[in-house]
Every structure is written in C-alpha cells, then in structure tokens.
Amino acid sequence: xxxxxxxxxxxxxxxxxxxxxxxxxxxxxxxxxxxxxxxxxxxxxxxxxxxxxxxxxxxxxxxxxxxxxxxxxxxxxxxxxxxxxxxxxxxxxxxxxxxxxxxxxxxxxxxxxxxxxx
Amino acid sequence: xxxxxxxxxxxxxxxxxxxxxxxxxxxxxxxxxxxxxxxxxxxxxxxxxxxxxxxxxxxxxxxxxxxxxxxxxxxxxxxxxxxxxxxxxxxxxxxxxxxxxxxxxxxxxx
Numbered sequence: 001x002x003x004x005x006x007x008x009x010x011x012x013x014x015x016x017x018x019x020x021x022x023x024x025x026x027x028x029x030x031x032x033x034x035x036x037x038x039x040x041x042x043x044x045x046x047x048x049x050x051x052x053x054x055x056x057x058x059x060x061x062x063x064x065x066x067x068x069x070x071x072x073x074x075x076x077x078x079x080x081x082x083x084x085x086x087x088x089x090x091x092x093x094x095x096x097x098x099x100x101x102x103x104x105x106x107x108x109x110x111x112x113x114x115x116x117x118x
Numbered sequence: 119x120x121x122x123x124x125x126x127x128x129x130x131x132x133x134x135x136x137x138x139x140x141x142x143x144x145x146x147x148x149x150x151x152x153x154x155x156x157x158x159x160x161x162x163x164x165x166x167x168x169x170x171x172x173x174x175x176x177x178x179x180x181x182x183x184x185x186x187x188x189x190x191x192x193x194x195x196x197x198x199x200x201x202x203x204x205x206x207x208x209x210x211x212x213x214x215x216x217x218x219x220x221x222x223x224x225x226x227x228x
Contacts, residue, residue: 031214040221040223043218056213107208112160
C-alpha cells in the first residue's frame with residue numbers, strides 16, 4: 001500500500017460546527033504532516049508529527065487541533081472556523097530516519113479534503 | 119525565514135517549444151523535490167533530487183540541482199498540451215521541515 005488516504009473528500013461546515021479530517025497511511029512512515037492550500041497558492045505547512053509526537057506547529061490558530069492516535073493515523077480537529085479557513089487540506093507522510101541519523105526520502109500526499117466554511 | 123521562489127509564476131508557451139522553470143531557495147539544503155498539481159487535485163511527485171549536481175529526466179521533463187547556487191531547474195522539452203499544470207518545487211530541511219515554492223502555472227497552447 002503506497003497511498004495516503006484522506007476523508008472526507010469534501011466538507012461543508014458552519015462556523016459553530018465541530019468536525020474532523022482524517023488521514024491514514026500504511027507505508028510504515030513515521031512522520032505525518034498537515035498542509036493548507038488556498039486557491040492558486042502553494043501548500044503551507046501547518047503541523048508535523050514525528051513518531052506520533054507533535055514536532056512542528058507553524059503558529060496555527062488553536063481552532064485547528066491535530067491529533068496522532070497511532071503511527072498510521074492523523075486527525076485534524078476543527079472548531080469555530082472562519083470562512084477564510086476554506087481551503088484544500090492536504091495530508092502527507094514520509095519516512096523519518098532522523099533518530100537513526102538518516103534522512104527523509106520521499107513525501108507522499110493524500111488527495112486532500114476540500115473544506116468550505118459557511 | 120526560508121524563502122523558496124520560482125520564476126516565472128505564470129508561463130504560457132506554444133506546443134513544441136522549450137522552456138525552463140527556476141527554483142531559488144534561501145537556506146542550505148541538499149534535497150529538492152518537484153511536484154505537479156492539476157486544478158482541484160493533489161500533488162503528484164515528479165522528481166527527487168538528493169545531492170549537488172543531481173539530474174533526473176522523465177519524458178519531456180528534466181530537473182537539476184545546484185546546491186551551491188541554491189538553484190534547481192525544471193526544463194521542458196517540446197512542450198505538449200498535457201503538460202499544462204502548476205509545478206511546485208519543495209525544499210527539505212532537517213527536522214522534517216518541507217516547504218513549497220511559490221509555484222509556476224504552465225499553460226501549453228496548441
């Protein structure tokens with residue numbers, strides 16, 4: 001299995017709703033990522049998990065809350081979002097060899113969740 | 119602050135022509151990736167460049183990396199319509215940091 005699976009593919013939510021985005025990979029990758037991509041812009045790094053621990057938080061507002069329940073799963077919990085948070089949310093994974101002195105090789109991206117906040 | 123800049127941002131070229139997209143980055147890295155993105159779609163990996171002087175080719179696309187100049191290029195040979203897409207370079211830093219360039223929107227005109 002060489003895929004990163006994201007669900008749902010599309011999500012429409014109100015500003016008072018709570019929802020979650022899910023990401024799953026079975027490649028044995030130990031680093032997982034959330035990116036946000038606005039139309040006609042590059043993906044922006046939000047969070048990085050390494051060995052199930054949050055290693056990077058790029059000053060993301062607290063209305064976005066990541067969670068890594070195990071090495072194969074990554075969630076992004078959403079609460080009290082704003083219309084400007086509407087975007088494509090991409091999950092990615094990679095091998096994380098940092099602890100053994102190695103380097104990452106290859107990042108695999110999911111197909112994304114198209115989020116619309118109304 | 120890391121900057122990853124691509125040039126040009128928009129490119130319109132005729133079928134059969136050649137062109138080069140440039141990716142400059144502002145900090146030390148020896149790993150550079152190229153991705154393609156079609157409208158409304160996710161990112162498709164094109165090339166992984168792992169060292170200074172690396173050159174990779176696939177079909178009409180060829181990518182190279184000069185780590186000393188902090189420059190990568192994506193060369194398009196004899197463009198065809200199917201190459202129309204947005205192309206991103208991405209720089210890998212230590213500590214699982216992976217940052218995208220500004221993107222180049224390519225349109226190939228018949």
